[in-house]
Amino acid sequence: MDQLLQTLKDGVTLGSLYALIALGYTMVYGILKFINFAHSDIVVLGAWLSLTIAAKLLALMGIVDPPAWMGAVVLVGAMVACGAVGFTIERLAYKPLRGAPRLNVLITAIGVSLLLQNTGQLSALFGTSPRRIPDLLPDTTLLSIGQVQLKLLDVVGAGTAIALMVALEWLVFHTKIGRAMRATSHNVNVAALMGIPVNRIISFTFVLGSMLAAAGGFLWALKYQTIKQTADSSWVLLGLKAFVAAVVGGIGNVRGAMLGGLAIGMIEQFGAAYLSSSMKDVYVFTILILVLLVRPSGLLGKATIEKV
Amino acid sequence: MNGRAWKNMASSDANLLSLITASRPGAAPTLLRSALPVVVIVALAVMAQVVLKGLLGGYYADLAITIGVNIVLAVSLTIVNGFTGQFSMGHAGFLAVGGYVSGAVTYYFSLTQWGSAAAAGGRLSGMPLSTEGLAWLGAGDVLFPVALLIGGLVSALLGLAVGLPSLRLRGDYLAIVTLGFGEIIRVVIQQSGPALKTPEAAEQAGVLGMATGLGGALGFGGLPKYTSLFWVVLFAGLTMLVAYRIKTSTSGRAMLSVREDEIAAEAMGVNTTRTKVWAFVIAAFFAGIAGGLYAHKLGVALGPVDAGFQRSFDIIIMVVLGGLGSISGAALAAVVVTMLPEYLRAVADYRMIIFALALILMMILRPKGLLGVREVWDADLWRGLFRRGKSAKGGGK
Amino acid sequence: MSLLIAQGVSKSFGGLKAVQGFALELPERGLYGLIGPNGAGKTTVFNLLTGVYRPDEGTVKLAGRELTRLRPNRIAGEGLARTFQNIRLFGELSVIDNLKVACHLRCPHGMPAAVLRLAGHRAQERALAERCGRLLEMFGLASRAHEQARNLPYGDQRRLEIARAIATGPKVLLLDEPAAGMNPQEKKELRTLIRSVRDTFGLAVLLIEHDMGVVMDLCERITVLDYGKVIAHGPPEQVQKDPKVIEAYLGAPAA
Ligand SMILES: Nc1ncnc2c1ncn2[C@@H]1O[C@H](COP(=O)(O)OP(=O)(O)O)[C@@H](O)[C@H]1O
Ligand SMILES: [Mg+2]
Secondary structure (H helix, E strand, O other), rough: HHHHHHHHHHHHHHHHHHHHHHHHHHHHHHOOOOOOOOOHHHHHHHHHHHHHHHHHHHHHHOOOOOOOHHHHHHHHHHHHHHHHHHHHHHHHHHHHHHHOOHHHHHHHHHHHHHHHHHHHHOOOOOOOOOOOOOOOOOOOOOEOOOOEEHHHHHHHHHHHHHHHHHHHHHHHHHOHHHOOOOHHHHHHHHHHHOOOOOOHHHHHHHHHHHHHHHHHHHHHHHHOOOOOOOOHHHHHHHHHHHHHHHHHHOOOHHHHHHHHHHHHHHHHHHHHHHOHHHHHHHHHHHHHHHHHHHOOOOOOOOOOOOOO | OOOOHHHHHEEEHHHHHHHHOOOOOOOOOOHHHHHHHHHHHHHHHHHHHHHHHHHHHEEEEHHHHHHHHHHHHHHHHHHHHHHHHOOOOHHHHHHHHHHHHHHHHHHHHHHHHHOOOOOEEEEOOOOOOOOOOOOOHHHHHHHHHHHHHHHHHHHHHHHHHHHHHHHHOOOOHHHHHHHEEEEHHHHHHOOOEOOOOOOOHHHHHHHHHHHOOOHHHHHHHOOOOOOOOHHHHHHHHHHHHHHHHHHHOOOHHHHHHHHHHHHHHHHOOOOOEEEEEEEEHHHHHHHHHHHHHHOOOOOOOHHHHHHOOOHHHHHHHHHHHHHOHHHEEEEHHHHHHHHHHOOOOOHHHHHHHHHHHHHHHHHHHHHOOOOOOOOOOOHHHHHHHHHHHOOOOOOOO | OEEEEEEEEEEEEEEEEEEEEEEEEOOOOOEEEEEOOOOOOOHHHHHHHHOOOOOOEEEEEEEOOOOOOOOOHHHHHOEEEEEOOOOOOOOOOOOOHHHHHHHHHOOOHHHHHOOOOHHHHHHHHHHHHHHHEEEEEEEEOOHHHOOOOHHHHHHHHHHHHHHHHOOOOOOEEEOOOOOOOOOHHHHHHHHHHHHHHHHHHEEEEEEEEEOHHHHHHHHHEEEEEEEOOEEEEEEHHHHHHHHHHHHHHHOOOOO
């Protein structure tokens, strides 16, 4: 019973994190139809920026224990910075390739990813050794059921992720710019003919995705505290799982990404708890293969036929 | 329109077509021409081992071996990413599979048969013979290629298992599946147990125990170091020969057509799924061979990181910079990418940043890579290089 | 019996019924036309016949053999070849290699023979070069055999697409707007070309074309599509006078 509860809790907290990151993949794929490999590196950047901002603020104020509002400042700071980076990347690297074969865009994305990973490791920036983020939240236990403890950290983490997703859902489905995003995702050319400023919508999508990624990085840092070097393979696995979440949910589908994120988080945690924890990365991958075999369009995605 | 040509054709296209469908070998002696390049490659490999090694000296001979391994990797990845235009990002996964499988074969075979994992000698590896071999070959001269072959085959089988589900689909799922594959291989290798050190322990553990005793996170040390200039030149040559022969055959043209336009290829009778899977399996096979060569190289400690994405990205960089689809381009890029950091310190420190920028700029300025699908010996390449403007935009669509 | 028979072929995309109950009987050596305003579903019909799209309903038969559920490459193997409205050549490949690819499905010697350079492979390559060279001569492209296809002028690209379709050794040739973007002189040559192709290779041809001059001159019978439905079928003179056809065209400015 304890184990079940614990696993459920872990599944939800991890799943909401995956969902947050998956949204960035799915939004960009929806509009530009390519896998933005650099997305997971924005997550990493978000984590490192959170750490840097927190440490700088503390040093500036000359205190050790951060006040309660600091977490919010760090989050917003990281999101704004990553949004700007996302904007720049789109303008410099992807925009010149509008209309180029998908393979070229994919390779560019790999290039951008490599660039971010290896620039981050320069000693002038984040360096190559793991660092710990200051404790932005007190280690308070809100609720314990048997052995299972629900901590402030869990609630804030999952709460932030869910709040951001609700906000995004509202933005995409209930605002004018959201409608423009959906129209662009449906058909870029038609949207352009209808007078939608497609390039601005694409930039906006990148900024939005990058901000969510930054939030993901921030929450990751809160949850795991130790942040590894930017080219560490664990980040690639994180990005991979978030992407699998997007595929499972139906790539291009915003609600699907949330659902997929939760599903992947659960599968990973239940697999780790009940089968073997050292193989937890393998389950997610197996799910990807199964989905591609059985339902390549994902849970909520619609199969589309390429127009010839 | 050419009136005479039409008159001639009137009765004969059916004949010409049947000439293809029934293409019977002519009387010309082809065996020599087919086998000659192989003979040349073997001769070059022997010369490399006997003459070149001495000329180069230890450090450069070692570098040459690394380059050779990278050529095998880059050229094999060219068959998938370059010929068929599918994007595999887990080539290092196959490298590791080949390395670990062939390593397990040589290590445990030596251990159980000869009581020690140390190399049992091999003339082609430039080692003295310590156990009695065949007539004049050492035991290692037989064991090593057999192990390489097994590594390549296991790798190819895994390629089939990974390729079938993902290559059916249009789009870039292959990229993500293969990236995942490499990482999974890495994770799985990390879970393996320590390598068994004595013949008794190996005996006791049985085949399964040996197959899972691969050193785990610490790496698989103590493999016999068979890899020599001979073996590397041999396999680099063979890989390039096979790639070239594929490229200039119906199967290769089918691959290129898939990359150019999958829908048109299918409409012209190309079985696109089969074509892609074949390319992927062949690439996995040679990556497995490269893994075996790498694993048995002096100074290498085969480890889980060799399956990881960074290694895969290294290979991708070579393939993309050289030209997507160019065998000679990939080989050249393998040479340059391997040597550059050795010669330029600045490059060594900022190696990956430079290559990343090169990838991005290349995609914007010269999207097909340096050589495109062409080879250095293609005449129209040289014309093409000087007449940039028109071809720079690329992409037949 | 007719060579190509389509019955009740339908396809929807989401809510859009792109093609409904399409029927056609194309006899051997027939030269038929398929016309209709933009968006009528003509290209979709080609995609359904050649297996690029799967029909929701209906059957397609070629020489008595069912094609309906086959993959496009198998359908090409059965003898149905096509060109594309927006040219889809293999741009980076040489002109002659474009044709060689199209011979792929008639080639008995595959990868092992190629890797070992067996005698069969060599004989096959010789036969391929011979046949594709001859085809290029016929289409006036021989001098450009080794250029990249994407560097050809537009009219040559259109002709190369037809040559490539023929290289598959088809029984039926489907041409999707082959005259689009051509000048009057090129159009005139194209007419002769299509007729010669039919006569020389003994093919049946189904032609989508907007240029009424070309269609009326070439086609023995014409099928008219509008909003996915066949609204008329018959000889050119008859179709031309059909009030439904006139209405469909006057209602559609883009035609
Ligand atoms: N793959 C597809 N997905 C969605 N709609 C399609 C697809 N293919 C064609 N259509 C639609 O079907 C209709 C018929 O198109 P098409 O056959 O190309 O017309 P035509 O060739 O007669 O001009 C159009 O409205 C087009 O938008
Ligand atoms: Mg059309």
